Amino acid sequence: MKKNILMTTALAAGLGMVAGAAAAQEIRFMCYSDGNECEVYDDVLTRFEADNPGVDVIVDVVPYQAILENLPVQLAAGTGPDIAKVTDLGGLNEYYLDLAPYVDAGYWTDSFGETLNWYRAGADDAGIYGMHSQLTITGPFVNATLFEQAGVELPGAGASWDDWAAASRAVAEATDADFAMAIDRSGHRVAGPAVSYGAQYFDAEGNGQLVDDGFTAFAEQFVAWNEDGTMARDVWAGQGGATYQDAAQEFINGELAFYYSGSWQVGRMDDQVGDFFDWRVVGSPCGPAGPCSGMPGGAGVVGFSQTEHPEIVAAVIDYLAQEEVYAEVAARTRNLPAHLGVAGAGVEFEGASPAAQAALTAFAADLENVSPIAFAYQGYAGNRAMFGITVERLSQAIVGELTVAEAMERAASDLAAAMAETQ
Amino acid sequence: MLRIITPIMRIVEIPMLALQRLLGINRLAWAFLLPNLVLFGLFAFLPVIVNVFYATTGGDNVLLVDRPYVGARNFDNLMDCSNFLDPNSCREDKFWRAVWNTTWFVTLQVGIMVGFSLLTAIILNRDIRARGFFRSVFFFPVLLSPVVVALIWKWILQREGVLNAFLDWTGVGGINWLVDAQWAFGWSVFISVWAHMGFYTLILLAGLQAIPRDVYEAATMDKASPWRSFRRITLPLLSPTMLVVLVLALIKGVQTFDEIYAFTGGGPGTATTFIIQYIYEEGFAGAPRLFGLAAAASLLVAGVLVVLTLVQLWINRRNADV
Numbered sequence: 042m043k044k045n046i047l048m049t050t051a052l053a054a055g056l057g058m059v060a061g062a063a064a065a066q067e068i069r070f071m072c073y074s075d076g077n078e079c080e081v082y083d084d085v086l087t088r089f090e091a092d093n094p095g096v097d098v099i100v101d102v103v104p105y106q107a108i109l110e111n112l113p114v115q116l117a118a119g120t121g122p123d124i125a126k127v128t129d130l131g132g133l134n135e136y137y138l139d140l141a142p143y144v145d146a147g148y149w150t151d152s153f154g155e156t157l158n159w160y161r162a163g164a165d166d167a168g169i170y171g172m173h174s175q176l177t178i179t180g181p182f183v184n185a186t187l188f189e190q191a192g193v194e195l196p197g198a199g200a201s202w203d204d205w206a207a208a209s210r211a212v213a214e215a216t217d218a219d220f221a222m223a224i225d226r227s228g229h230r231v232a233g234p235a236v237s238y239g240a241q242y243f244d245a246e247g248n249g250q251l252v253d254d255g256f257t258a259f260a261e262q263f264v265a266w267n268e269d270g271t272m273a274r275d276v277w278a279g280q281g282g283a284t285y286q287d288a289a290q291e292f293i294n295g296e297l298a299f300y301y302s303g304s305w306q307v308g309r310m311d312d313q314v315g316d317f318f319d320w321r322v323v324g325s326p327c328g329p330a331g332p333c334s335g336m337p338g339g340a341g342v343v344g345f346s347q348t349e350h351p352e353i354v355a356a357v358i359d360y361l362a363q364e365e366v367y368a369e370v371a372a373r374t375r376n377l378p379a380h381l382g383v384a385g386a387g388v389e390f391e392g393a394s395p396a397a398q399a400a401l402t403a404f405a406a407d408l409e410n411v412s413p414i415a416f417a418y419q420g421y422a423g424n425r426a427m428f429g430i431t432v433e434r435l436s437q438a439i440v441g442e443l444t445v446a447e448a449m450e451r452a453a454s455d456l457a458a459a460m461a462e463t464q
Numbered sequence: 465m466l467r468i469i470t471p472i473m474r475i476v477e478i479p480m481l482a483l484q485r486l487l488g489i490n491r492l493a494w495a496f497l498l499p500n501l502v503l504f505g506l507f508a509f510l511p512v513i514v515n516v517f518y519a520t521t522g523g524d525n526v527l528l529v530d531r532p533y534v535g536a537r538n539f540d541n542l543m544d545c546s547n548f549l550d551p552n553s554c555r556e557d558k559f560w561r562a563v564w565n566t567t568w569f570v571t572l573q574v575g576i577m578v579g580f581s582l583l584t585a586i587i588l589n590r591d592i593r594a595r596g597f598f599r600s601v602f603f604f605p606v607l608l609s610p611v612v613v614a615l616i617w618k619w620i621l622q623r624e625g626v627l628n629a630f631l632d633w634t635g636v637g638g639i640n641w642l643v644d645a646q647w648a649f650g651w652s653v654f655i656s657v658w659a660h661m662g663f664y665t666l667i668l669l670a671g672l673q674a675i676p677r678d679v680y681e682a683a684t685m686d687k688a689s690p691w692r693s694f695r696r697i698t699l700p701l702l703s704p705t706m707l708v709v710l711v712l713a714l715i716k717g718v719q720t721f722d723e724i725y726a727f728t729g730g731g732p733g734t735a736t737t738f739i740i741q742y743i744y745e746e747g748f749a750g751a752p753r754l755f756g757l758a759a760a761a762s763l764l765v766a767g768v769l770v771v772l773t774l775v776q777l778w779i780n781r782r783n784a785d786v
Contacts, residue, residue: 110748110749113753114526114748114753117525117526117527118526118527129751132751274640274643275623275640275642275643278643278731278732278733279642279643279728279729279731279732280728280729280730280731280732281728281729281730281731281732281733281734281735281736281737281741282729282730282731282737282741282745282749283745283749283750284729284730284731286729425751426750426751426752428751429750429751433558436731436732436733437733437734439733440645440731440732440733440735441645441733442561442645442733442734442735443552447552451557459751459752462522462523462524462752462754463523463524463752
């Protein structure tokens with residue numbers, strides 16, 4: 042009798058577990074980290090799971106390369122995750138789950154404003170697809186200690202690229218620093234400077250356009266700076282293809298006076314430079330065409346229409362978009378908030394030194410100088426193709442495989458071919 | 465044991481005899497080959513067929529049903545050149561840069577590697593001290609992962625690497641090896657030779673050891689010089705092994721990707737971009753993903769490899785006939 046009771050209990054428990062497992066709704070969240078984002082999301086989503094019994098959100102931490110290369114293939118094959126943190130905001134639009142039917146559209150519009158457009162297919166699209174989780178802006182870091190040692194004044198607000206180039210060269214010469222300037226090897230990173238030189242990036246019909254007088258003027262100057270040693274040649278010439286390469290390590294090592302990168306590097310600078318030298322963030326330099334524009338960007342959390350649980354996916358993203366949760370994540374990850382309410386209230390970044398806090402504040406202040414062209418370019422579906430072409434062809438001009446004119450001709454034809462393939 | 469196996473075999477015999485009656489003795493071999501053929505077809509032939517479909521379609525969709533048929537357009541784009549020797553005159557200039565880089569790389573790498581492997585094998589075949597140790601030393605790089613090889617050499621050759629630190633210390637002054645196109649290409653060849661020559665040395669060593677000693681003893685009695693023995697005995701008797709080494713090295717050279725990609729990323733510019741990297745970047749790393757163009761390029765590479773293999777078979781048969 043006792044044995045029978047034990048067996049019945051075990052069977053019931055087993056069946057209960059099976060039923061529970063069947064009822065549990067598993068959501069896969071493909072996440073990459075610049076710092077601790079995935080770790081924080083995992084922690085925050087534990088509370089969501091507690092509030093929603095039966096929902097299991099699994100945060101799969103992957104390298105950034107997997108988001109760029111594997112995720113699109115998985116989505117095309119119908120084997121993608123339910124949620125992902127992406128940077129190709131407009132490029133993956135065809136796979137996005139429209140959250141509008143599941144969330145308070147008014148709250149989302151008020152909270153995320155223009156960044157919602159970055160995820161849309163075009164002007165006619167009113168869907169809500171992504172929560173911009175990490176607003177970034179490109180801009181320069183300067184080694185203030187090197188400037189001070191060289192006795193060179195930091196060019197003030199409104200200084201041009203030429204002013205910064207002259208000052209950085211003077212610093213490098215006076216201090217024996219290895220490099221005066223460096224810009225990350227990325228099409229995104231040079232977009233802000235190119236806009237400052239007059240690049241339009243769109244034709245009259247709103248189609249992507251890479252080569253114009255402004256872009257060519259920037260390309261000529263950039264190649265010249267690489268040739269005369271103003272720019273660290275290693276960064277762009279030391280790699281092939283469209284491979285990303287930054288110059289953060291050179292800056293951290295104190296070998297570089299002026300480093301053009303972006304707000305996501307603040308944490309790294311804060312952790313690794315420490316009190317080795319005094320570093321600052323200054324606004325993006327101005328170009329001959331007028332704008333002193335950086336390039337906005339960042340990452341967002343999106344759901345995919347191929348999910349089997351659209352309501353839950355929308356609920357998870359909506360939970361992360363709530364002001365108090367978003368503010369907590371921004372503070373813990375030390376990312377600039379795209380949530381207008383959170384940005385308006387200000388964020389006390391956790392564990393940030395005064396230098397890092399000042400740097401993030403400086404980047405946030407520079408957001409108002411972002412040119413509308415740069416803002417639109419960030420949300421353009423074809424921008425990844427344009428970024429890649431920019432890197433490949435500019436690199437070829439820098440190493441002398443092509444003249445600048447030939448590189449521009451190739452860039453234009455590459456883009457035309459890419460557009461033709463995707464239509 | 466036999467008492468167990470015999471009844472089992474009798475049971476197996478019944479369906480086999482039935483199958484034999486059904487198919488006939490000659491066709492029965494196909495029945496035995498079928499499992500292997502299915503697996504081979506699934507994992508070797510099917511991908512080739514799918515690749516052909518991709519090569520004849522356009523767009524950036526992964527699924528074949530969503531891809532428009534474009535005929536030979538991808539091949540036309542690749543072959544659209546006014547002068548094949550000048551990549552700048554080609555529509556797909558990156559493809560032709562990769563083709564010429566690969567051609568130069570394979571020529572230099574295979575030539576140098578086979579030469580050094582032969583020299584090393586001859587030395588290691590002699591009765592030298594610590595022979596076992598040296599054999600291990602030359603074979604060791606073969607055991608390393610390509611990415612490890614690339615990272616070791618990148619660490620040595622980067623601007624603030626070990627080699628430049630040494631050159632600075634000696635007063636010669638460092639060189640930015642990986643930013644100069646010629647140096648980067650030269651080092652790519654060197655690293656590839658360093659990483660792979662142990663494997664070919666091993667094959668050649670086995671070939672040398674298969675040559676009967678008495679042939680050399682006879683040559684010595686005839687007062688043949690070492691050089692004459694090498695030309696008249698070693699080289700002819702080693703030629704079948706040399707042929708295998710040459711063809712294997714050629715095929716492997718054309719397929720070079722991982723270690724150079726991790727080492728230079730294909731740069732500076734396109735100086736060390738080889739054909740497989742071109743295919744990878746067009747098909748997977750770039751935007752949009754031009755699967756059709758990548759598939760067409762891969763079929764052209766496959767064609768070259770098939771030709772190389774046929775040449776090997778032809779030379780093998782010719783040698784056998786002689």
